[in-house]
Every structure is written in C-alpha cells, then in structure tokens.
Amino acid sequence: MIAGQKTKLARTIHGIAYNPVRDEMTVPNGFAASILTFRGGADGAEAPIRIIQGPKTQLVSPHNVELDIKNKELLVADVGAMQVLVFPWDAEGDVAPLRVLKGPKTQLNFPVGPEVDPIRNLLVLSTYSEVPGKGTGDGKILIFNRTDNGDVAPQRIIAGPRTGIWAPWQVQLDPEAGKIFVAVENQSRKYGRFYIGGKPQEGLKTIPPSPWRSDMPGFIGVWDITDHGDVPPKAIIKGAVSQLVHPSGLVIRPREGEIIATDSVRNGVFTFFVPQLFGPTKPLANAKTVNGAY
Amino acid sequence: MTARKAVSVRGWQLRVGLACALGFLYLLGGPDNRGNRKISGANSPNPSSPATALFTPAGDFWAGAGVPSACAFPKETGTELNQETNLLALEADIAPLRSIVDPFPSFNGIAVDPANNRVILSDSNRKSLLVYDRMSKSNSAEPSRPLAQVTGPVTQIGFVAGVTIDPVAREMYAVSNDIEDVMVAFSYEAQGNAPPRVLAVPHGAWGLSLSRARNEIAVSVEHENAVYVYRRAAEGYERPLRSIHGPSTQMADPHGISLDATHQEIAVANHGNVNSRRVVNEQSVGPDAKLGGRFLLPSVTFYPATAQGDTKPLRVLQGDRTQLDWPMGIDIDAVHDELAVANNGDHSVLIFQRSEGGNVAPVRVIRGPQTKIRAPMAVSVDSQNDEIWVANFEDHSAVVFDRTASGNAAPKRIIRSAPEGAPTGGFGNPMAVGYDSKRDEILVPN
Numbered sequence: 041m042i043a044g045q046k047t048k049l050a051r052t053i054h055g056i057a058y059n060p061v062r063d064e065m066t067v068p069n070g071f072a073a074s075i076l077t078f079r080g081g082a083d084g085a086e087a088p089i090r091i092i093q094g095p096k097t098q099l100v101s102p103h104n105v106e107l108d109i110k111n112k113e114l115l116v117a118d119v120g121a122m123q124v125l126v127f128p129w130d131a132e133g134d135v136a137p138l139r140v141l142k143g144p145k146t147q148l149n150f151p152v153g154p155e156v157d158p159i160r161n162l163l164v165l166s167t168y169s170e171v172p173g174k175g176t177g178d179g180k181i182l183i184f185n186r187t188d189n190g191d192v193a194p195q196r197i198i199a200g201p202r203t204g205i206w207a208p209w210q211v212q213l214d215p216e217a218g219k220i221f222v223a224v225e226n227q228s229r230k231y232g233r234f235y236i237g238g239k240p241q242e243g244l245k246t247i248p249p250s251p252w253r254s255d256m257p258g259f260i261g262v263w264d265i266t267d268h269g270d271v272p273p274k275a276i277i278k279g280a281v282s283q284l285v286h287p288s289g290l291v292i293r294p295r296e297g298e299i300i301a302t303d304s305v306r307n308g309v310f311t312f313f314v315p316q317l318f319g320p321t322k323p324l325a326n327a328k329t330v331n332g333a334y
Numbered sequence: 335m336t337a338r339k340a341v342s343v344r345g346w347q348l349r350v351g352l353a354c355a356l357g358f359l360y361l362l363g364g365p366d367n368r369g370n371r372k373i374s375g376a377n378s379p380n381p382s383s384p385a386t387a388l389f390t391p392a393g394d395f396w397a398g399a400g401v402p403s404a405c406a407f408p409k410e411t412g413t414e415l416n417q418e419t420n421l422l423a424l425e426a427d428i429a430p431l432r433s434i435v436d437p438f439p440s441f442n443g444i445a446v447d448p449a450n451n452r453v454i455l456s457d458s459n460r461k462s463l464l465v466y467d468r469m470s471k472s473n474s475a476e477p478s479r480p481l482a483q484v485t486g487p488v489t490q491i492g493f494v495a496g497v498t499i500d501p502v503a504r505e506m507y508a509v510s511n512d513i514e515d516v517m518v519a520f521s522y523e524a525q526g527n528a529p530p531r532v533l534a535v536p537h538g539a540w541g542l543s544l545s546r547a548r549n550e551i552a553v554s555v556e557h558e559n560a561v562y563v564y565r566r567a568a569e570g571y572e573r574p575l576r577s578i579h580g581p582s583t584q585m586a587d588p589h590g591i592s593l594d595a596t597h598q599e600i601a602v603a604n605h606g607n608v609n610s611r612r613v614v615n616e617q618s619v620g621p622d623a624k625l626g627g628r629f630l631l632p633s634v635t636f637y638p639a640t641a642q643g644d645t646k647p648l649r650v651l652q653g654d655r656t657q658l659d660w661p662m663g664i665d666i667d668a669v670h671d672e673l674a675v676a677n678n679g680d681h682s683v684l685i686f687q688r689s690e691g692g693n694v695a696p697v698r699v700i701r702g703p704q705t706k707i708r709a710p711m712a713v714s715v716d717s718q719n720d721e722i723w724v725a726n727f728e729d730h731s732a733v734v735f736d737r738t739a740s741g742n743a744a745p746k747r748i749i750r751s752a753p754e755g756a757p758t759g760g761f762g763n764p765m766a767v768g769y770d771s772k773r774d775e776i777l778v779p780n
Contacts, residue, residue: 073610
C-alpha cells in the first residue's frame with residue numbers, strides 16, 4: 041500500500057495507469073491539480089519520482105489517466121475544465137501539454153478514461169453530463185483521431201437509448217480485436233448537485249429519497265471500435281450474480297481472457313473470466329438464433 | 335488457451351461453468367486458484383456465522399440489487415448472431431471468477447456520548463452507522479455486538495464520512511462524501527432502514543461537528559476548501575448560516591473539523607492539496623487568481639466561530655515539528671484545552687495544546703504497535719470519563735485509551751467490527767483499477 045503525506049496522494053483518486061516499459065504507476069491528484077508518477081515497486085510512504093503541476097500544465101482537476109505506450113504519451117481526463125490533455129509520458133514540472141482537446145465541438149463534459157488505439161490511431165473516451173436539476177446522463181463514447189487538438193468534433197459517437205449508456209466510466213481497448221470495453225456505472229446521481237456557487241439551487245423543494253438509479257444497474261459493455269450511433273453493445277456482463285451495481289474501474293487482460301472491474305458501491309474488485317469476449321470468433325458452423333441453445 | 339483462439343460454444347459453457355463453480359468455492363472461502371489474497375466470507379456473508387450475523391448484508395443497500403442466490407449460466411437474449419463480428423450478442427449474469435470484497439464494516443467517523451454511554455461510528459465499507467455501548471469490548475474471536483446498525487436505502491447513508499452527536503436531543507448525525515450530498519440525522523433509537531431527517535449539503539462534505547451551546551453544526555467540504563455552518567436542526571434545502579472559504583483561509587483539502595463553543599473557535603484539519611477549480615468554475619480568473627495546483631504542508635487552521643467569507647485563520651498549526659501526516663478527524667477537548675488529531679499517515683494520534691499555532695510539537699503522541707492504531711480516521715475525547723477514542727480504518731476496530739495516554743500504550747478496550755485478524759481490503763469507493771503486468775498485481779486507488 042502506498043499512503044501517507046510524502047506520497048502527495050489525495051484521499052480521493054479516480055485514475056491509475058501502469059507503464060510496463062518504464063515500470064511506473066501514474067495517478068492524478070485532482071485536489072492539487074497534479075499528476076504523480078511512482079516507480080512500479082513503490083510501497084509505503086514513498087514519494088513520487090515525477091510530478092506534473094503548475095499553471096502551464098493547464099491542469100484544473102485531473103480525474104483519470106492513461107498511457108499510450110506506442111507513442112510514449114500520457115493522457116489526462118480533466119473534469120475541472122472538461123478537457124483531455126496529452127503530455128510526454130516522462131513530462132515533469134510545470135510543462136505545457138502537447139495537445140489539448142477541449143471545446144463545445146468535442147462534446148466533452150465529464151470526461152473519463154481516455155484510451156488510445158495505436159493500430160488505428162484513435163483516441164476513445166467516455167463522457168457524461170452532470171446537468172443541474174437533472175443529474176447525470178447523456179453518456180457517450182467519443183472516438184477521435186489520436187492527434188486531434190483543440191475544439192474538434194469526434195469522428196464517431198456511440199450513444200443513445202439502445203446503448204444502455206447513461207453514465208459511463210473507465211474505457212479499455214483491445215486494439216487487435218477492435219473492441220471497446222466500457223464500465224457503465226449508470227447508477228449515480230439521478231438528480232443534480234444540490235449546491236451550486238455555495239448555496240442550494242433555486243427552486244428546489246423536496247430532497248429526493250435517493251440519488252441512486254436503482255432502476256438502471258451498471259454493466260460492463262463491449263462495442264466494436266467501428267461502431268457509431270445508437271448501437272447496442274455486442275456483449276454485456278450485468279446482473280445480481282455478477283455483483284455489479286456501479287462498475288467504474290476497468291482493466292482487461294486479453295491473453296488471459298479476463299476483465300477486472302471495481303465496483304464502488306460493492307466496494308470491491310471483481311475478476312471475470314470471459315475469453316469469448318476477446319478477439320473475433322470463428323463463424324459457428326451450425327449457428328442458430330440465440331434464442332435457442334447450441 | 336489464448337484469447338485469440340476461436341472458442342466453441344460448448345467449450346465456452348464448460349469454462350463458464352467452471353468459473354461459476356470456482357466463484358462459489360471462493361464465496362465459501364475455498365481455495366484460491368490464482369494465489370490471490372481472499373477475504374473470508376467474501377460477497378455473501380454466511381448468515382449462520384456469528385461474525386457476520388450481526389450485520390446487514392451489502393445487498394440490502396439497493397432494492398433490487400440483492401445478494402446473489404445462485405450462479406447462473408449465461409443467458410442469451412433474443413438477439414441473432416452478428417454476422418459481421420461473429421460475436422454473440424450476449425447478456426451474461428455470471429459470477430466473478432475472483433472477488434476482493436470485505437464483508438465487515440470499516441470505521442470512519444466516531445463520536446462518544448458519555449451521558450448516554452454510547453459511541454457512534456460510521457462505516458464507509460458496508461455503508462452504515464453503528465451504535466455501541468461505551469463499555470463494549472471485544473472477545474478477540476468475535477466482533478463486538480452493536481446496540482444498533484442503521485443501514486439501507488431509506489437511510490441515505492452511502493459514502494459516509496464524519497459523524498457527530500447531540501446527547502441532549504439524543505440524535506446522531508452523519509454526512510456523505512460522495513453522491514448523496516446530504517447530512518442525515520437519526521434518533522438514538524433508530525435501527526435498520528430508518529428514515530432520517532435530511533439536509534442538503536455541498537458535494538464533497540467530510541467532517542461534522544455539533545455545538546449544542548451555539549445550536550449549530552459545522553461541515554467541512556473537501557472539494558470547495560470550505561466550511562459551512564448550519565442551524566443544528568436544519569433540514570431540506572435550508573441555507574447555511576454562514577460559510578468560510580477563499581484563499582485567505584488557507585484551507586487546503588479540509589477534512590476533520592471541531593466546533594469549540596467554549597473558546598468560540600472552529601478548527602479544521604487540512605491535507606495541503608490546492609487547486610484552482612473553484613476559481614475556474616466561478617470564472618474569477620483575475621490577475622490575483624492563482625491558477626495551477628500546489629502542495630502545502632498539512633495543517634490545522636483555527637477561525638473565530640462566527641467567521642464568514644474569506645477569513646484569515648487566527649493561527650495555523652503547520653510544519654515538520656507538528657508531525658502532521660494526512661490529519662483526518664480532530665476533536666477539541668475544551669475542558670483540558672487540548673486538540674486531538676487522528677494522524678492517518680503514520681498511524682498515530684497527536685495531542686496539541688489547543689491555543690498553540692505555528693511549527694510546534696505535540697504535547698503527547700500515541701503511536702506504536704501495542705496501540706493497535708491503524709490508519710486512524712477520527713478521534714473523540716470523552717472528558718467526563720477521561721478517555722480518548724480512535725476509529726481505525728485498516729483494522730475493523732475502534733480503540734480506547736486513557737485521555738493522557740502516550741507512546742506505545744495498549745488500549746483499555748477495543749470495539750471490533752470483525753474477528754481479530756480479519757483482513758481488510760482497504761477500499762473506499764474504488765473508481766479505477768490498473769494492472770501491473772510485471773508483478774501480476776491489481777492496482778486500486780481509492
């Protein structure tokens with residue numbers, strides 16, 4: 041466990057990325073607008089080996105991080121300014137980002153989980169809205185060109201009622217198979233934040249019984265990288281037996297056929313053995329509609 | 335088997351069946367085939383076990399998201415095979431192959447009521463409030479039996495943090511740090527899925543402190559670097575009486591809070607993280623706005639109890655001699671003029687002279703393996719019985735010392751929420767996960 045004041049971690053951290061080439065772990069500290077990188081074997085009250093922080097970085101409230109191993113870049117989803125920042129993966133100090141994806145055309149609102157497909161040179165991430173008075177929603181998977189910069193529109197958007205996406209969280213890619221895996225938490229915040237600008241919003245009368253969307257349990261969904269529009273997932277892990285209520289963190293191990301997910305309501309980590317979700321399958325010789333058994 | 339090989343349906347069903355079987359074995363505490371650390375009673379606490387029978391299963395938290403009763407084979411929906419992708423459209427309610435879940439409460443906030451001989455603890459793992467007899471102690475093999483556990487969807491206890499009490503009104507209060515954005519108040523007699531009195535608070539609330547003499551309750555708000563003060567019995571969308579926030583306050587990621595009616599002060603523990611989010615969001619990006627994040631030393635800042643707006647602190651406890659290290663909950667002992675700090679980062683409790691500021695050493699430190707203090711989240715001083723209570727996050731326990739205990743002192747009593755030695759996952763709202771391929775380790779930030 042890495043903990044304590046010297047680590048410069050905050051008590052709340054919503055992202056982590058491991059670099060297998062450099063044997064490093066990188067996490068955001070949104071409360072100090074910084075990105076911390078630790079050596080892979082760090083333990084106890086160990087200080088980070090690099091920190092990105094300062095006004096030039098344009099970091100406001102970094103939320104999630106990911107690494108583009110092929111291009112040696114660090115991606116940061118920043119919910120404080122509704123942006124995605126890209127740095128060299130060994131960036132340190134008060135440095136300007138290489139690229140900043142930001143602006144109304146991007147449709148970024150609460151960006152989470154940027155991931156790079158190095159084969160197709162794409163950037164994929166999730167976003168959803170926190171709308172005052174209405175809560176979360178309008179969840180989308182946005183697909184950009186990897187090097188998009190500024191206020192640019194995504195190439196493709198996966199969104200709509202058939203997707204089942206209300207509030208997506210961490211995204212993972214299987215580039216060889218062309219698959220997008222998404223932890224769709226969905227559960228939280230049926231209603232908007234009560235306070236804006238230091239006081240309760242005008243017009244609110246009764247506190248709702250619960251902010252949780254218990255009618256909309258979370259799931260892990262799989263889409264194709266070429267999907268666009270209101271497309272249902274190709275596969276879903278969902279339901280009471282799965283233990284998933286509010287899946288948020290996600291990491292995949294394609295060779296092992298495993299999906300590892302955190303669930304912040306169950307307060308746990310769950311590993312699913314689902315090799316059939318990785319890679320294309322051969323056509324089944326006697327394929328029938330899935331209503332029947334094989 | 336590699337993921338790239340085609341998988342026949344029969345083979346897939348056999349593998350999933352094996353996964354279900356393994357999942358059940360895991361649930362029952364069976365062997366772990368991957369050598370991963372397991373938590374006894376993971377996922378489905380055995381109701382017949384004395385250790386777990388005391389607590390409401392996690393599945394009750396959401397209506398409809400019940401504790402699983404069976405491992406189901408994947409069921410397909412009425413969707414045809416996708417001819418382009420060759421992948422079945424599949425909705426699978428399958429059991430995880432492995433789970434890391436702690437079935438026992440983990441303590442966060444604590445408040446002791448010597449007048450009514452009760453101690454109240456918040457549980458951020460299983461999302462509850464637990465009430466114990468003040469003189470409870472644990473037989474090491476068994477957890478302590480609580481007088482009550484308040485939990486369930488009606489309670490609105492979710493990612494619960496600080497607690498406080500009103501011994502005269504016989505009420506207990508708790509605040510949530512995420513999602514719920516409310517403070518809830520219950521009668522001491524509340525039990526189970528009880529309805530609370532609810533007050534809307536800003537997002538990111540953490541610490542709570544009530545002053546009967548001032549008829550006020552103070553809330554620290556981490557995300558805003560602010561303190562909000564409400565009427566004690568405020569509810570609904572009642573506005574705060576006042577708030578303290580702004581760069582002059584020197585609040586930096588505030589956590590613990592203590593409202594001292596005797597000396598008319600508010601004390602706030604800060605972790606030292608500063609960002610410009612409020613500046614950016616409120617568009618107050620003028621020439622004086624400090625953009626960019628900063629790391630400050632941890633501190634305890636003191637304000638007049640009636641402070642409002644961008645108020646400079648009366649004094650600031652800060653510096654290397656203070657030994658502050660992720661200071662979490664704090665409590666002012668007005669009778670003995672001392673400040674107690676749950677020093678999470680180095681597993682200790684620090685006691686300062688209340689009136690001191692600057693880079694000063696604590697007058698006492700409780701620290702060491704015999705103390706059983708592990709990642710303390712809160713402290714509560716009982717000046718009537720001359721005791722100090724500490725809520726541990728890492729050890730399923732609350733420990734009690736003589737108020738003047740120092741050094742590597744053993745606790746007088748221990749309240750346990752799990753059998754002694756039960757491992758804790760240490761999770762608190764885990765929203766991300768990574769994988770270290772070199773060490774074959776799962777990385778979970780909280």
